Amino acid sequence: MASRKTSHRIRENGDKYSVLLPTYNERENLPLIVWLLVKYFGESGHNYEVIIIDDGSPDGTLEVAEQLQRIYGQDRILLRPRAKKLGLGTAYIHGVKHATGNFIFIMDADLSHHPKFIPEFIQKQKEGNYDLVSGTRYRGNGGVYGWDLRRKLISRGANFLTQVLLRPNASDLTGSFRLYKKEVLENLVERCVSKGYVFQMEMIVRARQLNYSVGEVPISFVDRVYGESKLGGNEILSFVKGLLVLFATT
Amino acid sequence: MTKLLQWLLGVSLLVAVWALVTWDLLDLSLPDTYRDVAWPMPLYLLVSFGCYSLATVGYRVATFNDCEDAALELQQQIKEAKDDLKRKGLKM
Ligand SMILES: Nc1nc2c(ncn2[C@@H]2O[C@H](COP(=O)(O)OP(=O)(O)OP(=O)(O)O)[C@@H](O)[C@H]2O)c(=O)[nH]1
Numbered sequence: 318m319a320s321r322k323t324s325h326r327i328r329e330n331g332d333k334y335s336v337l338l339p340t341y342n343e344r345e346n347l348p349l350i351v352w353l354l355v356k357y358f359g360e361s362g363h364n365y366e367v368i369i370i371d372d373g374s375p376d377g378t379l380e381v382a383e384q385l386q387r388i389y390g391q392d393r394i395l396l397r398p399r400a401k402k403l404g405l406g407t408a409y410i411h412g413v414k415h416a417t418g419n420f421i422f423i424m425d426a427d428l429s430h431h432p433k434f435i436p437e438f439i440q441k442q443k444e445g446n447y448d449l450v451s452g453t454r455y456r457g458n459g460g461v462y463g464w465d466l467r468r469k470l471i472s473r474g475a476n477f478l479t480q481v482l483l484r485p486n487a488s489d490l491t492g493s494f495r496l497y498k499k500e501v502l503e504n505l506v507e508r509c510v511s512k513g514y515v516f517q518m519e520m521i522v523r524a525r526q527l528n529y530s531v532g533e534v535p536i537s538f539v540d541r542v543y544g545e546s547k548l549g550g551n552e553i554l555s556f557v558k559g560l561l562v563l564f565a566t567t
Numbered sequence: 568m569t570k571l572l573q574w575l576l577g578v579s580l581l582v583a584v585w586a587l588v589t590w591d592l593l594d595l596s597l598p599d600t601y602r603d604v605a606w607p608m609p610l611y612l613l614v615s616f617g618c619y620s621l622a623t624v625g626y627r628v629a630t631f632n633d634c635e636d637a638a639l640e641l642q643q644q645i646k647e648a649k650d651d652l653k654r655k656g657l658k659m
């Protein structure tokens with residue numbers, strides 16, 4: 318009885334959550350992440366849609382996405398593909414344009430971000446009417462799986478340096494599991510120019526600059542099981558460059 | 568004000584105070600002990616900040632949560648999801 322009341326109230330308040338899933342060669346991960354999203358949104362009773370933004374993946378991700386759409390319905394799974402790989406930043410801009418929710422979830426499609434945290438994000442957001450809620454690997458029960466000592470050291474070191482230089486009001490700047498009010502995301506994403514990891518960092522640093530309120534939810538980050546990392550290469554160098562640019566401009 | 572400017576402002580303030588005391592630029596005829604304490608101060612500050620940084624990062628690396636349970640749960644759910652999706656007619 319009590320639970321029926323809750324879900325009724327949730328439906329009445331009219332909030333809708335659009336989940337943006339940018340994909341590039343995520344054929345194996347996409348069905349799994351969508352399955353988990355459907356599971357947890359189904360359990361919590363929130364209204365939602367999943368927007369898949371595939372950038373012409375050569376591995377046939379889009380074809381899998383079409384199958385998922387057939388299984389779960391066109392009102393739940395929206396496909397907004399682009400012809401070629403244009404990067405994450407513009408993928409979000411593209412996705413937001415088609416979002417019908419008043420809240421937007423941004424997460425990776427590679428299963429590093431687990432949908433089980435979604436209800437916690439939503440609850441946190443309501444608690445303080447936050448403009449954005451950011452998942453954090455560095456606080457509370459947050460953490461990682463599959464990282465060796467070297468990667469932990471780099472991650473913690475980079476995070477410390479960033480905290481010292483930028484004093485952002487968030488503990489995890491490069492994480493990309495976040496919940497935004499739609500207009501906040503639209504406003505932020507227009508201002509951000511960086512690529513890769515730095516893009517996520519710029520989003521939250523500009524959020525501080527614009528006096529948006531930020532809540533945090535501890536999350537566990539499990540390294541991708543399937544597929545390859547796309548951000549690779551000289552990550553550290555571009556991170557430091559991006560950090561210095563933000564240091565000088567925000 | 569950008570973070571860079573805030574830092575420059577902060578550092579120049581510190582340097583100014585330090586120079587004032589070390590060379591007694593305002594002719595306040597401060598006791599010698601002030602100068603003796605002041606002049607190696609930048610080095611002390613740098614070294615202690617360095618130690619603080621190393622200790623903090625070291626501690627945080629050592630206490631970085633390993634989410635074994637989360638990984639196990641995910642593996643379990645991947646199996647469950649694959650079975651269910653196959654039943655729903657997904658061809659991988
Ligand atoms: N649409 C689109 N999606 C992208 C692009 N690059 C990466 N992605 C997706 O963005 C998400 C994050 O990319 P990842 O390669 O996992 O980056 P990462 O998490 O830093 O790297 P890993 O350590 O391998 O997980 C994944 O869902 C990718 O499929 C792109 O250019 N376009």
Ligand SMILES: [Mg+2]
Pocket residue numbers: 425427429541
């Ligand atoms: Mg990833």
